[in-house]
Amino acid sequence: MISKFLLFLRHAFALIREDKLFSAIYVAGTAVAIASAMVIAIIINIILADIPPESNRSRTLYLGAFFDLESTPERSPTSDYATQNYSTLALDSCFRQLKCVEVATGVMSTFEFVCSEDRQHMSNASVMRCDPDFFRLYDLDFLSGRPFSEKEFREGERVCVVSDRLLKRLGGVKHFIIPHHEDCPTFRIVGVIKAVSGVMVNSAADIYVPYMESSFGKIPTPELPSPVKIEGDSIFLSSPISYESHLRVRILLRKGCSRQDFIDEIEPLRRHYNAMTSAKIGEKMEWTIIAHTNMKEWMNFTRNDNDDLKTRATDLLPPTILILLFLFLPAINLSGLVSNRMEARRAEMGIRKAFGAKRRTLLNEVVNENLVLTLLGGIVGWLLSWLFIMAVSNSDIFHSMFRGEHLVDFNPSLDFQMFFTPTLFLVAFLCCAVLNLMAALIPAWHSLRKPIVESLNQKR
DSSP states (O other): HHHHHHHHHHHHHHHHTTHHHHHHHHHHHHHHHHHHHHHHHHHHHHHOOBTTTTTTTGGGGEEEEEEETOOTTSOOOOOOOOOOOEOHHHHHGGGGTTTEEEOOOOEEEEEEEEEETTOOOOEEEEEEEEEETTTHSOOEEEEOOOOOOHHHHHOOOOOOEHHHHHHHHSSSSSSSOTTTTTTTTTEEEEEEOOOOTTTTTTTTTEEEEETTTGGGGGOOOOOOOEEEEEEEEEOOOOSTTTEEEEEEEEEOOOOOHHHHHHHHHHHHHHHHHHHHHHHHHHHHHEEEEEEEEEEHHHHHHHHOOOOHHHHHHHHHHHHHHHHHHHHHHHHHHHHHHHHHHHHTTTHHHHHHHHHTOOOOHHHHHHHHHHHHHHHHHHHHHHHHHHHHHHTTTTSSHHHTTTTGOOOSSOOOOOOOHHHOOOHHHHHHHHHHHHHHHHHHHHHHHHHTTOOOHHHHHTTT
C-alpha cells in the first residue's frame, strides 16, 4: 500500500515537472481561490472557535432581559428598544443557584484616564468591571500575581489586574491613580496578565477591577428582605424590578448541559418572579429571558432565540454560500486548464486503455494527480490568507468586524491558534477537495469516455 502511494506521488510530481507552466498556473489559481475562501473561514473561526482566553465559548451563554410592564406596552420584546441588563441580586440569588450553571459572572466596560503615582506616565485605558468568577470563565494568562479575591471584591477594595501592555505604558508601577475622579483613587495592582488580543472582545481590557468598588460608581445591591423559597432555591424581592441593573451577565454551562437545559431549569423561577413582582408593584410585569450562544451573539441579527440545528444552519448559510462561490468561479477556469491538459494526454490514455487499464483507474489517477496540485495550491492559499488578514488587521473595517470600538487601544494581535484549529483544517481540506473535484472530474470523465481508436489517432 505504501509502495503504491509513493509510486503515485513520484508519478504526480513527474507530471508537474513535465509541464511546469500548467502546474504553476494551476497552483496559483487554486491558491487565490483557497485564500479567498479561507479568509472568510479564518474570520469565522476567530469569532466562534474555543480560542484562549475564550476557551469556553461553546459552553457560554450571553444573557439579556426584557422587563415589560403592562402600563408601558412600548417596551415589548418585539419592539426596537434595547434589552436590559441584570443586577447583582439576579446573579447571586438566581443564576448562580442553577444546577446547570458552573460559572456566572457580570461585567461592565468603561474608559478611564490613568497615571502612575508620580504622575510621570499617563495613558487611556479600557476598564473591565467584573467579579472573581470572570477569571474562572476566561483563561487569562497571568505573568505575575493573581486575580483579586472574593474577600477583596465583596469589601470593595481598590485592587485590580492589569495587562502587561498598560503596565509598560505606566512605567512598571505597583499602583496607579485615576486623576479625574473626585478623590483621585489609588489602585493596587495584584496581578499582571499577558495583553489579550483585541479580537477577543469579550475578555480583552487594559484593567480589570471589582464592580463593587465605589470609585467607578458602585453597582448597587438591592436590599434583601425575607427570601421566598421556591423548590429549594431562593428569590429575593426588594425594588419593583430588583433583577434589573447594569451588568451584562455571562454564564458557563456545566459539561453535558445545553441552552435548553438552562431555559427549562430557570422557567419555574422566572414564572414565580413574575408573579411575586407583579403582586408587589400592583401591575403585571413580564420578565423575558434572552440567552444567546456565542454563535447567536455574533451571527444572528434578528435576535431569534430558537437555537436549534435549523437556525444554526440558517446563520451559517450566507458565509457558506460565499465560500462556495469563491471556489466555484475559479474552478470553472481550472476546469478549462484540465480539459486542455487531458486533450494533450489523450494519446497516452488511449495506449494505457489498449493495454487493459480501466477507465475508473485512469479517472482516479487524474483526480489524484490534480489533488496534489490542489493541495499545493491550498498550502499557498492558506499562507496568502494569513498574510492578507495580518495586512488588514489594523484597518477600520477589521476593527468594526470584531467590535473593537470598545477598546481604547485596539490591539489585533493574532495567535497561531486563530489560524489553525482542527475545524479550520477540515474546512481547508474540504475546500481543496471540492475545488479539485469540480475542476478535474468533469473534463477527465469527458476525455476518458472517448473511444480508444480516436484517442490513439489524436496526434495524427
